[in-house]
Amino acid sequence: MTIGLFRLPIPDYSAGGFREATNNAVLHRDYTRNESVYLQWHPDHLLVTNPGGFPEGISLANLLGGISGSRRT
Numbered sequence: 001m002t003i004g005l006f007r008l009p010i011p012d013y014s015a016g017g018f019r020e021a022t023n024n025a026v027l028h029r030d031y032t033r034n035e036s037v038y039l040q041w042h043p044d045h046l047l048v049t050n051p052g053g054f055p056e057g058i059s060l061a062n063l064l065g066g067i068s069g070s071r072r073t
Contacts, residue, residue, distance in 0.1 A: 013046055025050040 002008070025037045030052030040047040054063070 009043060018046065021046065021048045024048075028052070 022039065025039070025048045029037060029050040033051040035051035037050045038048070040049075054060075
């Protein structure tokens with residue numbers, strides 16, 4: 001994109017992938033925490049972060065262990 005005398009590079013991310021990442025960040029966040037969803041557009045990647053984490057009883061070590069459940073009680 002060119003603005004005046006400046007040329008600004010714009011990464012080419014698919015609209016579907018961007019929409020999916022944004023929707024997941026908003027829909028799967030922890031709404032009990034008063035924090036924001038962040039979308040960071042970098043030249044070589046898109047970083048999407050949201051407040052929350054793994055549900056109780058789930059950790060990085062047992063993430064693929066087949067345990068499923070809901071945050072809602």
